[in-house]
Amino acid sequence: MNVLVSGPAGFLGRALIPRLLREGHGVRALVRRTSPGLEHPRLQLVSGDVLDAASLDRAVPGVDAIVHLATASAREGSDVARAVNVDGTRNLVDAARRHGVRRFVFTSTISTTRARMGPYGRTKRIAEDLVATSGLDWVTLRPSLVYGSADTGLVAMLAATLRKLPAVPVIGRGDVAIDPIHLDDVCAVICQCLVRDDVAGRTYDLLGPEQMTFNAFVDRLGEKLGMKRPRFHLPGGLMLLGASVLGRFMKSPPISTDNVIGMISPARVDGAPARRDFPMAWTTLEQGLGGLGAAANGAQAVPEGAPPSPRPRRPVRVAVVGLGKMGLAHTSVLANIPGCAIAGLVDPTKASGKRLLGMGHKVPWYASLDDMLAACRPDAVFVCSPQHVHWPIAKRAIEAGIPVFVEKPLAHTLADAEALAALARAKGVPVACGYTLAYWPVFVAAGEALAAGVIGPLRGVRSSMYLSQVFGPKQGWMYDATRSGGGVVANLSSHLLFLLEWYFGSPASVVATARRLHSSVEDELSAVLQLQGGAEIRFETSWSVPGYPLSDVRVEAEGENGRLTVSAESLEMDLHEARGGCPAGRSVVLPADLPHPARFELNGEGYYLEDAGFLDWVTGGPPPPTGLDIALRVQRTMDALYRSAAACGARVELAP
Amino acid sequence: MSANGSVPRLLLGGETLLGLSRAGRESAQGVARRYADGAGLARAFTAARGAGAEGVLVSPTSVVRQALAHAPGNGTWALLPNVPEYVRDSADAGLVGAAVLRVKRSGPVTLARLAMTGVTHAPSVLAGDFAGLVPLLLELEMASLGARRVAGVVLAAPITDLALAGRHRRFFEHLCGFVRSRFGGAAGFETHNLGHLLAALREWGLKPDLVVGPVNPRGLLMKPSADELLAELHRSPVPVLAKELRAGGAVSLAEGARFAREHGAHGLVVDLGDLDDVEAGLRALQMR
Numbered sequence: 001m002n003v004l005v006s007g008p009a010g011f012l013g014r015a016l017i018p019r020l021l022r023e024g025h026g027v028r029a030l031v032r033r034t035s036p037g038l039e040h041p042r043l044q045l046v047s048g049d050v051l052d053a054a055s056l057d058r059a060v061p062g063v064d065a066i067v068h069l070a071t072a073s074a075r076e077g078s079d080v081a082r083a084v085n086v087d088g089t090r091n092l093v094d095a096a097r098r099h100g101v102r103r104f105v106f107t108s109t110i111s112t113t114r115a116r117m118g119p120y121g122r123t124k125r126i127a128e129d130l131v132a133t134s135g136l137d138w139v140t141l142r143p144s145l146v147y148g149s150a151d152t153g154l155v156a157m158l159a160a161t162l163r164k165l166p167a168v169p170v171i172g173r174g175d176v177a178i179d180p181i182h183l184d185d186v187c188a189v190i191c192q193c194l195v196r197d198d199v200a201g202r203t204y205d206l207l208g209p210e211q212m213t214f215n216a217f218v219d220r221l222g223e224k225l226g227m228k229r230p231r232f233h234l235p236g237g238l239m240l241l242g243a244s245v246l247g248r249f250m251k252s253p254p255i256s257t258d259n260v261i262g263m264i265s266p267a268r269v270d271g272a273p274a275r276r277d278f279p280m281a282w283t284t285l286e287q288g289l290g291g292l293g294a295a296a297n298g299a300q301a302v303p304e305g306a307p308p309s310p311r312p313r314r315p316v317r318v319a320v321v322g323l324g325k326m327g328l329a330h331t332s333v334l335a336n337i338p339g340c341a342i343a344g345l346v347d348p349t350k351a352s353g354k355r356l357l358g359m360g361h362k363v364p365w366y367a368s369l370d371d372m373l374a375a376c377r378p379d380a381v382f383v384c385s386p387q388h389v390h391w392p393i394a395k396r397a398i399e400a401g402i403p404v405f406v407e408k409p410l411a412h413t414l415a416d417a418e419a420l421a422a423l424a425r426a427k428g429v430p431v432a433c434g435y436t437l438a439y440w441p442v443f444v445a446a447g448e449a450l451a452a453g454v455i456g457p458l459r460g461v462r463s464s465m466y467l468s469q470v471f472g473p474k475q476g477w478m479y480d481a482t483r484s485g486g487g488v489v490a491n492l493s494s495h496l497l498f499l500l501e502w503y504f505g506s507p508a509s510v511v512a513t514a515r516r517l518h519s520s521v522e523d524e525l526s527a528v529l530q531l532q533g534g535a536e537i538r539f540e541t542s543w544s545v546p547g548y549p550l551s552d553v554r555v556e557a558e559g560e561n562g563r564l565t566v567s568a569e570s571l572e573m574d575l576h577e578a579r580g581g582c583p584a585g586r587s588v589v590l591p592a593d594l595p596h597p598a599r600f601e602l603n604g605e606g607y608y609l610e611d612a613g614f615l616d617w618v619t620g621g622p623p624p625p626t627g628l629d630i631a632l633r634v635q636r637t638m639d640a641l642y643r644s645a646a647a648c649g650a651r652v653e654l655a656p
Numbered sequence: 657m658s659a660n661g662s663v664p665r666l667l668l669g670g671e672t673l674l675g676l677s678r679a680g681r682e683s684a685q686g687v688a689r690r691y692a693d694g695a696g697l698a699r700a701f702t703a704a705r706g707a708g709a710e711g712v713l714v715s716p717t718s719v720v721r722q723a724l725a726h727a728p729g730n731g732t733w734a735l736l737p738n739v740p741e742y743v744r745d746s747a748d749a750g751l752v753g754a755a756v757l758r759v760k761r762s763g764p765v766t767l768a769r770l771a772m773t774g775v776t777h778a779p780s781v782l783a784g785d786f787a788g789l790v791p792l793l794l795e796l797e798m799a800s801l802g803a804r805r806v807a808g809v810v811l812a813a814p815i816t817d818l819a820l821a822g823r824h825r826r827f828f829e830h831l832c833g834f835v836r837s838r839f840g841g842a843a844g845f846e847t848h849n850l851g852h853l854l855a856a857l858r859e860w861g862l863k864p865d866l867v868v869g870p871v872n873p874r875g876l877l878m879k880p881s882a883d884e885l886l887a888e889l890h891r892s893p894v895p896v897l898a899k900e901l902r903a904g905g906a907v908s909l910a911e912g913a914r915f916a917r918e919h920g921a922h923g924l925v926v927d928l929g930d931l932d933d934v935e936a937g938l939r940a941l942q943m944r
Contacts, residue, residue, distance in 0.1 A: 306880065306881055306883075306884065307881045307883075309881075328818070331821075332817070332818055332821035332822070333821070335821050335822065335823075336821055336852070351752075351784065354783070354784035355784050355786075356822075357784065358783065358784035358785040358786045358787075358788075358789070359786045359818055359819060359821070359822040359824060359827075360786070360819060360821075360822025360823055360824025360825075360827065361821075361822045468744070469744055547681075547685060548675075548681070549674065549675030549676070549684075549740045549744075550675060550676065550681075550740070552681055567680075569679075569680035569681065569904075570680070590903075590904055590905060590906050591678075591876065591904055592872075592874040592875075592876040592903035592904050592905075592906035592907075593874075593906060596875065596876060596877070598879070599879060599880040599881065600821070600849055600852065600879055600880065601817070601848040601849055601877060601879050602814075602817055602818075602821070602848075603814075
């Protein structure tokens, strides 16, 4: 069937057209200014306007049915409402008659059933009469409050209000009964009306399966969005007067008399005929709002057929605490993970919050995690603050039972890290740490090769991490051991310690020496880590060497079957004999040879993959390689290195 | 400048001069050694122009400044800001502190320009809006580049991608207008999320003069995925200059260039790090 749709770019039109196309219909969309933003072989855009009869003579011929969605609310002015709703409907009905189109589905409104009507209700009522006396095979549908999980319409508007305002304004007492109906249900009914003869000549009130007050609806929505807000009520009479005055003097008033009447005057509706004639599983509010949290907060969707990429298994809302460089990176990445929405940004400094909001993130800012938890409960918390506050922030989230991702290292002291781990275990709350190298494909490939035993029994390891960053006196928390826990090791090369722990296990003892060149924390550290089996790992790190504009991590492991060298640039193996699927001789794997599944890039793929992997875990996926146990073991090794360096290179044993 | 005809087909890129190279640290250091003095780099710029490159895409560093003084030419495209330097400074002084550091180093002319831009952007600067803050940064960085005039300004990928992550439409719209009016050249964006950016620009109805982003046969850095990016590339009304052609050394320059052109890239940015011999390398691309 070929169907002409008027008003294709509206809330209903954008949902209806894909459905019509899916059901095999050809669609001709009457486009005035805005197209529905779709491309499809069976979708034809025709320029025209219901107010322009000549354009309808171009649009109508050849179609089998018309769905008339185009409408004008009273906010666009009484004259416009009358023109579009009455004259426009008349024009379309006339065009249908002229061109022999029998089926005509008209969407009206329950406003036409109220004892008191504004311009919108009145004009739609007249239009209903025009349709009913048209002689066509007509069906008129009067949907109640239509909601959906799209980024436009009622839910988007209410979500924006919940985000922006500390309280929700409600006109009147908010106790008028409403029957919210899901957008998909309205579209399903329209599609049936196109092909069923038994419903022709009837008018249906389309009501959702649950009746509730507007207050209850707002509360349910706030609950789903994780934004509990108090309501405040505006006197209905006063608002009606105000809307009436505004309507006289403003071309496009912010609120119309119809809006106010809808809030204070009950509709006289009957949903039984529609439920009888359209037997289907009507969407409950719980179902309709399911998954809304992410969608309404701006989470991205993944197109069908996109390559696999880690992501949460259900829509999630997250909080980012600490809005410095790492907070900025995680916020940017999280905002681009499908199914993930940022529920709030937390930082005691308002300027930091302002900076993130100034980058376009439309989410609430809170001065503390407590403030945020009072307003909404996220599904996960990302702690990106300076190390000395990792533990107090994580503690608050863990006590609330919320999974926590903590930037590396776990804490600024071993005592804090152990306290954090103990609490997380006691409460059974998932915690992971931001050792992002675990997600770089080339380091993952190296880990897999080592786990497969390609180099045979380990003889020794050389490892280094360098960066050109500190060449003079520095200030800031990173250079204050009481806040960061140390210098280059705590702030940078704990990443390397993680890799070594991940690849080779925990050391039995360490010997370390450190140098302070420019600040009160160590700028360089050299160490030997002795593994349980006796093999030694040489560990060198500095952030005060020239020639490393980017941090450079390198691990070179020698075993009885050969050597493996890995860095961000490549994985090289030189093996005596083929083993674990790796060939004998020299082989090189470049990052371009490996899969790169992240869907957004910011300083590499690591941040995206670790954040998405963590969210996958907390929604039922496999645990990440950067969980609490390994993060705690890295912290113990780091603590041992610092104790050894403080004791001028004395050997420090680690408990097995 | 929005007609494709005025957008270059071939630029010589200088990202490796900042120490950034997908081909590795050794490669970046080799380039840094080879072009350690401005005169040597200026010769490379001249050779590139002789081989058909319509200009150079460079960020402000001391050696670039010297080179531009030696060979000013007409085809200087500024890639701003010099992000690695900014990140290094911000590790100490914070993001705002790093900007303040640049203000302190500025001369009176730059300060005057900065003041004018600051005044015209005052409301958005006070509101902490990225769209108001980045123009100030561009003023400072442009002064640091030392070019008398530029053919265009391309915003560096890390900044573009932050604004893209926040889907900050007005940022992109404003930056285009600001660059065109303030610097009198084309306005472009470099990105590591090319598919996302092209889709967003299409959705927003925005047309910068060009976009620079990764396109290569291995799909390296092609986001959200290689297929989605190529689909966007085909339908994009915005000219795209492809970079990262060699996928970190996994394919030859010729193969990467052919792939990018076949998939609808308007032009190429070939980095110094990908050319042992600038003139011969670029001539070979022109002949294909």
